[in-house]
Amino acid sequence: MLNNIYNIFFIPEIFLACSSFVCLLFGLFLKKNAFRQTSNLAVFVLSLTILLVYYDSESNFANYKSLFSHSSFINFFKILALLGSIASIIISKDYFLGIKLKNFEIPVLFLFSTLGMMLMIASNNLMSMYLAIELQSLSLYVVAAIKRDSISSAESGVKYFILGALSSGILLYGFSLIYGFTGSMNFNEISFYLSKYDNLNLGLIFGLVFVMVGLAFKVSAVPFHMWTPDVYEGAPNSITGFFAIVPKIAAVALIYRFCLVPFENFYLEWSQIILFLSIASMFLGAIAAIAQSNIKRLLAYSSIGHIGYILIALVAANDDGIKAASIYMFSYMIMNVAIFAILLSLKVKNEYLINISDLKGLSKSNPIVSLSISIIMLSMAGIPPFIGFFGKFYVFIAAIEQELYVLSVLGVLASVISAFYYLRIIKIMYFDESISEGIINFQISFQSKIILSLSLFVIICFIFYPSLLINISASLTI
Amino acid sequence: MIDWPLVSVIIFLPLVGALIILFIKEDELTSINIKWAALLATLGTFILSLILWLQFDYSNPSYQYEEKFRWFDDFNFFYHVGVDGISLFMILLSTFLTPLCILASWNNIKKRVKEYMLSFLFLETVMIGMFASIDILLFYIFFEAVLIPMYLIIGIWGGNRRIYASFKFFLYTLLGSVLMLIAIIVMYRNTSSMSIEFLQGNYFSYNTQLFLWLAFFASFAVKIPMWPFHTWLPDAHVEAPTAGSVILAGVLLKMGGYGFIRFSLGMLPEATEFFIPLIMTLSIVAIVYTSLVALAQTDIKKLIAYSSVAHMGIVTIGIFLVNQQGLEGAMMQMISHGLVSAALFLCVGVIYDRMHTREIEFYGGLVQRMPLYATVFMIFMLGSVGLPGTSGFIGEFLVIVGAFKFSSYVVIGAAFGIILSAVYMLYLYKRIIFGTITNNKLAGILDINTREKIILIPLAISVILLGIFPNLFLDPMRLSLELIITNYEIANAK
Numbered sequence: 001m002l003n004n005i006y007n008i009f010f011i012p013e014i015f016l017a018c019s020s021f022v023c024l025l026f027g028l029f030l031k032k033n034a035f036r037q038t039s040n041l042a043v044f045v046l047s048l049t050i051l052l053v054y055y056d057s058e059s060n061f062a063n064y065k066s067l068f069s070h071s072s073f074i075n076f077f078k079i080l081a082l083l084g085s086i087a088s089i090i091i092s093k094d095y096f097l098g099i100k101l102k103n104f105e106i107p108v109l110f111l112f113s114t115l116g117m118m119l120m121i122a123s124n125n126l127m128s129m130y131l132a133i134e135l136q137s138l139s140l141y142v143v144a145a146i147k148r149d150s151i152s153s154a155e156s157g158v159k160y161f162i163l164g165a166l167s168s169g170i171l172l173y174g175f176s177l178i179y180g181f182t183g184s185m186n187f188n189e190i191s192f193y194l195s196k197y198d199n200l201n202l203g204l205i206f207g208l209v210f211v212m213v214g215l216a217f218k219v220s221a222v223p224f225h226m227w228t229p230d231v232y233e234g235a236p237n238s239i240t241g242f243f244a245i246v247p248k249i250a251a252v253a254l255i256y257r258f259c260l261v262p263f264e265n266f267y268l269e270w271s272q273i274i275l276f277l278s279i280a281s282m283f284l285g286a287i288a289a290i291a292q293s294n295i296k297r298l299l300a301y302s303s304i305g306h307i308g309y310i311l312i313a314l315v316a317a318n319d320d321g322i323k324a325a326s327i328y329m330f331s332y333m334i335m336n337v338a339i340f341a342i343l344l345s346l347k348v349k350n351e352y353l354i355n356i357s358d359l360k361g362l363s364k365s366n367p368i369v370s371l372s373i374s375i376i377m378l379s380m381a382g383i384p385p386f387i388g389f390f391g392k393f394y395v396f397i398a399a400i401e402q403e404l405y406v407l408s409v410l411g412v413l414a415s416v417i418s419a420f421y422y423l424r425i426i427k428i429m430y431f432d433e434s435i436s437e438g439i440i441n442f443q444i445s446f447q448s449k450i451i452l453s454l455s456l457f458v459i460i461c462f463i464f465y466p467s468l469l470i471n472i473s474a475s476l477t478i
Numbered sequence: 479m480i481d482w483p484l485v486s487v488i489i490f491l492p493l494v495g496a497l498i499i500l501f502i503k504e505d506e507l508t509s510i511n512i513k514w515a516a517l518l519a520t521l522g523t524f525i526l527s528l529i530l531w532l533q534f535d536y537s538n539p540s541y542q543y544e545e546k547f548r549w550f551d552d553f554n555f556f557y558h559v560g561v562d563g564i565s566l567f568m569i570l571l572s573t574f575l576t577p578l579c580i581l582a583s584w585n586n587i588k589k590r591v592k593e594y595m596l597s598f599l600f601l602e603t604v605m606i607g608m609f610a611s612i613d614i615l616l617f618y619i620f621f622e623a624v625l626i627p628m629y630l631i632i633g634i635w636g637g638n639r640r641i642y643a644s645f646k647f648f649l650y651t652l653l654g655s656v657l658m659l660i661a662i663i664v665m666y667r668n669t670s671s672m673s674i675e676f677l678q679g680n681y682f683s684y685n686t687q688l689f690l691w692l693a694f695f696a697s698f699a700v701k702i703p704m705w706p707f708h709t710w711l712p713d714a715h716v717e718a719p720t721a722g723s724v725i726l727a728g729v730l731l732k733m734g735g736y737g738f739i740r741f742s743l744g745m746l747p748e749a750t751e752f753f754i755p756l757i758m759t760l761s762i763v764a765i766v767y768t769s770l771v772a773l774a775q776t777d778i779k780k781l782i783a784y785s786s787v788a789h790m791g792i793v794t795i796g797i798f799l800v801n802q803q804g805l806e807g808a809m810m811q812m813i814s815h816g817l818v819s820a821a822l823f824l825c826v827g828v829i830y831d832r833m834h835t836r837e838i839e840f841y842g843g844l845v846q847r848m849p850l851y852a853t854v855f856m857i858f859m860l861g862s863v864g865l866p867g868t869s870g871f872i873g874e875f876l877v878i879v880g881a882f883k884f885s886s887y888v889v890i891g892a893a894f895g896i897i898l899s900a901v902y903m904l905y906l907y908k909r910i911i912f913g914t915i916t917n918n919k920l921a922g923i924l925d926i927n928t929r930e931k932i933i934l935i936p937l938a939i940s941v942i943l944l945g946i947f948p949n950l951f952l953d954p955m956r957l958s959l960e961l962i963i964t965n966y967e968i969a970n971a972k
Contacts, residue, residue: 385623
């Protein structure tokens with residue numbers, strides 16, 4: 001119902017796109033404090049976008065020639081991505097100022113990449129999907145390399161770019177095969193075309209596999225995960241935080257939609273791939289993280305492991321699976337926001353914390369912070385009564401509903417292995433005697449403190465009132 | 479009957495205490511306040527749990543004091559707690575031992591008193607909650623949450639190899655319990671119910687039962703622990719602080735036995751029937767093997783730890799006999815072991831606090847300097863051996879009586895274990911208590927002080943009380959156990 005031309009600005013994506021340009025101009029013309037002001041504006045813009053997504057009605061989308069789709073699942077993930085984006089901009093503000101990285105382009109690039117993610121989540125067409133992925137990735141490549149005088153940041157940016165470009169190429173090749181064999185780019189039309197056949201022909205299988213490889217790269221599922229630890233390690237911490245929190249949300253939503261919409265009738269074909277990716281990710285994420293000494297690499301492997309669990313829910317491919325994915329993704333976002341809010345405020349000898357062993361003695365010098373880290377770690381390990389447990393619990397419910405017993409048992413075994421490295425962090429904080437005390441200090445801005453307290457509150461108190469989130473995620477349709 | 483939510487109050491009172499402690503700022507002066515707050519909270523819990531016992535309806539085999547609230551909207555998961563004859567004494571055991579633990583740690587925990595007390599109070603909440611749960615998922619949440627405080631207690635306040643021990647404890651038990659999670663979900667999928675009450679009586683197909691049984695077995699066999707899954711226990715016991723060992727031996731091991739009765743017997747009767755020979759074999763191996771291992775130990779705590787495995791072997795035999803005597807014996811043995819081994823660890827703690835070593839070699843002739851200590855130690859030692867008149871006797875006797883109905887080989891194995899237990903305990907007692915003092919360092923050792931008397935005398939009284947008036951404890955649990963046996967027999971008769 002676009003009879004009124006102004007309504008077009010109330011479509012969340014268009015609003016966000018326009019506002020991002022406004023932010024860019026705003027930053028350009030500001031002389032002082034450009035970074036801080038632009039960040040604040042970006043947070044404001046993103047919050048408004050959340051409201052727009054929340055009140056968005058289906059009719060607004062009517063004539064996009066079904067390039068994009070509209071559903072409760074899409075809206076949920078959009079809001080999740082926006083929330084993650086807001087949180088990561090807020091928690092990283094002080095860090096950027098601390099390392100004197102004051103380019104106002106950073107929040108603007110975050111906005112553009114968030115826009116790309118929203119489009120990714122909503123895309124209903126191979127072409128729009130590809131363009132959305134590229135919009136998101138290009139912004140992220142730049143952000144990863146934004147610390148121009150740092151070799152590691154540049155390295156991580158280049159590495160991310162080359163591997164990302166390669167995977168995009170593979171993805172595009174897969175799209176071309178699918179288009180060539182089905183004659184359509186639209187998800188629903190592909191689905192309709194494929195419903196006439198009992199099995200996929202060779203060309204489509206190749207297309208499907210290529211697309212899966214490309215998407216696996218985006219969610220960093222094993223064996224396409226190689227970039228993740230390096231990029232996480234090289235990029236400035238705050239940008240690592242953004243990488244860990246937000247793009248995963250969009251990529252997960254995309255892989256769900258791609259598997260469940262155009263290829264819904266060919267469960268057997270894609271589920272084998274996802275099954276392998278899931279098992280490999282869970283185990284590699286769990287085992288490789290054990291040997292890490294750098295907290296960012298550890299979190300990279302931990303996120304790879306989490307992706308493995310989310311893919312279990314995708315293999316289940318039922319309503320419970322969608323529910324599980326949304327609950328898991330929510331808990332993943334909350335836990336990562338919390339841990340990065342802490343990491344971005346911890347300084348060891350005036351340097352931001354990188355090595356896990358530097359956490360030694362934190363429980364003495366800063367008991368509340370170390371308690372918070374412990375709670376987040378236990379939650380990530382999936383120990384009740386924290387939110388991470390319920391994420392895993394719903395994933396296994398979905399898997400068992402589909403009688404995936406072996407996969408579930410492998411999943412819980414991997415979770416035991418991964419518990420080891422989460423416990424190791426608690427061990428370093430609490431059990432190891434610190435040699436020198438007081439070299440760690442924790443400075444947190446008021447806004448990050450609010451974000452941190454809120455996310456900790458959700459992690460701890462989810463158990464007391466779970467129905468709120470669960471009812472929402474139970475009502476989601478893809 | 480009581481019309482206020484007694485069980486929930488008992489479960490969450492320690493947590494309230496913990497919240498209060500959280501807001502007491504810790505320094506030299508206030509650490510005593512923290513200790514008092516913890517002691518009062520746990521004592522209050524104990525007194526309330528006594529009301530639970532006094533008001534308990536002996537003629538009702540099913541759950542009493544039930545409380546039920548819907549928790550998750552999307553599936554049948556309730557906050558559902560209550561107490562029956564089986565869980566009543568487990569709860570009492572937890573609430574009885576925790577204040578004693580707080581007292582036992584009064585002086586020897588010097589660093590991080592606040593975190594220590596918080597861990598213990600949280601631990602008490604989850605222990606009681608676990609025994610009181612009538613909903614399996616609630617049970618599971620408490621069952622796993624126990625790991626968090628115990629991990630910290632071993633890891634922060636433990637001995638030299640505490641880190642190894644705490645990791646081993648955590649990962650071992652986690653591995654078992656995650657498999658149980660899968661089993662719980664499978665159960666839910668088949669019945670759409672998570673209620674323990676409902677599942678006891680609605681059975682699964684035979685093959686499903688076998689898999690479920692193995693998953694539960696993985697969890698409880700590690701917890702109780704059965705040979706060959708026991709290796710975490712000696713490490714955890716030796717490295718844990720005294721109070722940690724007390725809770726570990728006194729309550730956490732019982733979680734395994736409790737789980738076997740509730741889940742394996744109650745819900746998976748046909749599979750249990752199938753696996754009985756396995757359990758019996760493992761139990762007898764456990765009893766004989768760990769008794770022999772205990773005989774060779776040089777560390778007092780390790781010896782008692784191995785004796786725990788042997789005693790738990792008697793418990794598993796008793797449970798899987800599935801007859802009245804066997805189950806009652808197993809329950810009595812669990813309660814008795816909870817008291818006796820807890821007391822033995824406290825006794826070790828008494829001399830460890832003074833001499834800071836647990837080597838048996840170091841001691842000898844303590845009776846010369848510590849007559850009172852020698853007396854209470856003897857009561858507990860005899861309780862552990864199973865002398866008539868002490869609590870240990872009732873359990874072992876009933877199990878052996880029950881075992882005669884099953885197989886005389888089992889009787890031989892169990893009896894052999896009991897003899898061996900007398901060997902290693904008496905040998906231990908002889909080495910550290912009797913004789914003359916040869917070690918000069920022991921010359922100035924003091925007998926137990928008032929605080930230690932307050933800890934040990936109630937335990938000694940209850941060990942003897944349990945031995946002389948076993949019906950005080952057997953009567954409330956009898957009907958609940960009978961219910962499980964009847965259901966079991968009906969299921970297997972089909």
